[in-house]
Amino acid sequence: MNIGRAYFKLIVKICGITNIRDARVAVESGADMLGFIFSPSPRQVNAERVKKIISDLPPEIVTVGVFVNSDRDFVLSAINDCKLEKLQFHGNESPEYCQEFRQGVIKAFRVKDKRVLSYLPKYRVEAYLLDTYFPGQAGGTGRTFNWSIAKEAQKYGKIILSGGLTPENVEEAIKEANPYAVDVSSGVESRPGIKDAGKIAAFILAAKSNSSKTSS
Numbered sequence: 001m002n003i004g005r006a007y008f009k010l011i012v013k014i015c016g017i018t019n020i021r022d023a024r025v026a027v028e029s030g031a032d033m034l035g036f037i038f039s040p041s042p043r044q045v046n047a048e049r050v051k052k053i054i055s056d057l058p059p060e061i062v063t064v065g066v067f068v069n070s071d072r073d074f075v076l077s078a079i080n081d082c083k084l085e086k087l088q089f090h091g092n093e094s095p096e097y098c099q100e101f102r103q104g105v106i107k108a109f110r111v112k113d114k115r116v117l118s119y120l121p122k123y124r125v126e127a128y129l130l131d132t133y134f135p136g137q138a139g140g141t142g143r144t145f146n147w148s149i150a151k152e153a154q155k156y157g158k159i160i161l162s163g164g165l166t167p168e169n170v171e172e173a174i175k176e177a178n179p180y181a182v183d184v185s186s187g188v189e190s191r192p193g194i195k196d197a198g199k200i201a202a203f204i205l206a207a208k209s210n211s212s213k214t215s216s
Helices: 020-029 047-055 072-082 114-118 147-156 170-177 197-211
Strands: 011-014 033-037 062-067 086-089 104-111 127-132 159-161 181-184 189-191
Touching (some): 020 033, 020 197, 033 047, 062 072, 104 114, 114 147, 127 147, 127 181, 147 159, 159 170, 170 181, 170 197
Parallel strands (some): 011 181, 033 062, 086 104, 159 181
């Protein structure tokens, strides 16, 4: 049975959180998940800072550690220090690597074309995040891809749509891809690593108001 999307709550993940202020703004605006980047990036944070931010969050907010080709021990250390609830792997991590952790795993894939769909079934993970392919960047490109690929990918599991989303285009993206969740970082920033409160609020309002109208 194909159940309409309107029966489900769209999840909004604000990624690249680097400070308590931005975390509070995201939570107050209605975010469901916050992402913290532990790998090289303009938005990279260390465990000490993430631990302080998470201690300020309400318990219902899901915390996600984002890693790119990180050593297993490094990931485990971040989990233990910060009490991360989910892990997002944004590099070339193998299916076997993703099975080594008890936390829910989100595996990210950079989309160049429909060939990406052949990789998803190899991974037994909680959700697949689809981001835009751009040479030399694991994420945060600020560019979109063909959203119809994300819709087709749903036959393999939960899809988190990312890549170039903004307050201006997230409604169209949800209508086109009908994802389980949307993920944004650079699209709600005033500069790399610093969020814009107005953009966060506008993004979440657009995403959640539109999701209630969308059905498969």
